[in-house]
Amino acid sequence: MPTFEYMALGADGRKENGVVTADNARAARRELRFRNLTPMSVAEAKPRASTKGLRRTPKLTISERVLVTRQMAIMIGTGAPVEQALGAISLQAEKPTARRIFAQMRDKVSEGYKFSEALGDFPTSYSKLYIAATAAGELSGALPTVLENLADHLEKIQKTNRKVRTALIYPAVLGVVAMTVVGLLMVFVVPRVVDQFTNFGQELPLLTRIVIALSEGLQTYGLGLGVVCLLGLIGLKRLLRRPAIRLRLDTMVLKLPIVGKLVRTVNSARFARTFAMLVGSGTPVVESLTAARGSLANLVFVNALGEAIIAVREGAQPARALAASKVFPPMLTSLMASGTASDNLAGLMDKGAGYLEDEFDSASALVLGLLEPFIILALGTIVALIVLSIMLPIMQLNTLAFG
Numbered sequence: 001m002p003t004f005e006y007m008a009l010g011a012d013g014r015k016e017n018g019v020v021t022a023d024n025a026r027a028a029r030r031e032l033r034f035r036n037l038t039p040m041s042v043a044e045a046k047p048r049a050s051t052k053g054l055r056r057t058p059k060l061t062i063s064e065r066v067l068v069t070r071q072m073a074i075m076i077g078t079g080a081p082v083e084q085a086l087g088a089i090s091l092q093a094e095k096p097t098a099r100r101i102f103a104q105m106r107d108k109v110s111e112g113y114k115f116s117e118a119l120g121d122f123p124t125s126y127s128k129l130y131i132a133a134t135a136a137g138e139l140s141g142a143l144p145t146v147l148e149n150l151a152d153h154l155e156k157i158q159k160t161n162r163k164v165r166t167a168l169i170y171p172a173v174l175g176v177v178a179m180t181v182v183g184l185l186m187v188f189v190v191p192r193v194v195d196q197f198t199n200f201g202q203e204l205p206l207l208t209r210i211v212i213a214l215s216e217g218l219q220t221y222g223l224g225l226g227v228v229c230l231l232g233l234i235g236l237k238r239l240l241r242r243p244a245i246r247l248r249l250d251t252m253v254l255k256l257p258i259v260g261k262l263v264r265t266v267n268s269a270r271f272a273r274t275f276a277m278l279v280g281s282g283t284p285v286v287e288s289l290t291a292a293r294g295s296l297a298n299l300v301f302v303n304a305l306g307e308a309i310i311a312v313r314e315g316a317q318p319a320r321a322l323a324a325s326k327v328f329p330p331m332l333t334s335l336m337a338s339g340t341a342s343d344n345l346a347g348l349m350d351k352g353a354g355y356l357e358d359e360f361d362s363a364s365a366l367v368l369g370l371l372e373p374f375i376i377l378a379l380g381t382i383v384a385l386i387v388l389s390i391m392l393p394i395m396q397l398n399t400l401a402f403g
Helices: 025-034 049-054 062-077 083-093 096-110 117-119 128-140 143-195 206-240 242-256 259-280 285-293 298-312 317-323 328-340 347-403
Strands: 003-010 014-023 039-045
Touching: 003 025, 003 083, 025 039, 039 049, 039 298, 062 096, 062 143, 083 096, 117 242, 117 298, 128 143, 128 285, 143 206, 143 259, 143 347, 206 347, 242 298, 259 285, 259 298, 259 328, 259 347, 285 298, 298 317, 317 328, 328 347
Parallel strands: none
Antiparallel strands: 003 014, 003 039
């Protein structure tokens, strides 16, 4: 949303300078009149050159954001102004990048911008969700509480990411080791062993001939095959940037037997958790739905929520709009309907998010638990076939020798 610099007369007749965010200049003047100010001049603010430079700096890690958010909540909760809190954080930040970011925020707040507006200059560090929640906290006067909720939300995301990474480390290492072992066998071991059989003039078994052909193919085209695979991955990544292709892939993923359920559950849980935090912070329902849309990773869910937002703006109930999409779980839409009726929307959606997160944890733990023996079984099968391809000619020679 554009930012406008204004000069206006207050109720006491004094001139006042500042900034206001609005869709256009007319809306900015209307906002000033709502604040009991008489606008004298309103002009769109020019972008700051220093901020543009900071947009290219490395973003804050999630751990840094959790720590800073918690510190801001404590200091603002004790009555410290936002400018003073940002100044203290910038002084104690360890990384130069973090010090520059917080110093820049402090300077902008001191010029009259809101804290949420200052956050908007750093999209690589602060998401639209974070900024929307902060703006709601400023509007409702409960900024410390909102920051505490944001810190809890970020910590839950961090915990989930760590859990997934930890669970995937062993299968990933095991898969790499398996591929390395098979590659070494095919490139170095099989050719030397098979060379011993070529001098006997006997036809080799079918399995042995297949393994020899694969081994020779890897020796001849292995490097080129690796380059082709790398280029294929790069091309696939670029293709997935196209919405139509991404939508087809995401639709196919949702139809998969086990993976589809996991993707559906994790996207529903992210939406519910984000929506609950925003509504609980005082953000209107439509704005909460819009901000929560940014937490979704699957394009089918993104499009479905976009259609639901349009329906809500036209007067539909949020629960009915989500149910009409037939994408979100019925349990979640039922909780939303109950929360709307009982004026406990944030609480019930938070409970729904907890249930979905527990379901995802249980299902993902089961899938990852089955993945490990599957990789071991696959590696054992491949190695056994390679060994068998070597043993078959030996057994054939023994038969000929003693026959």
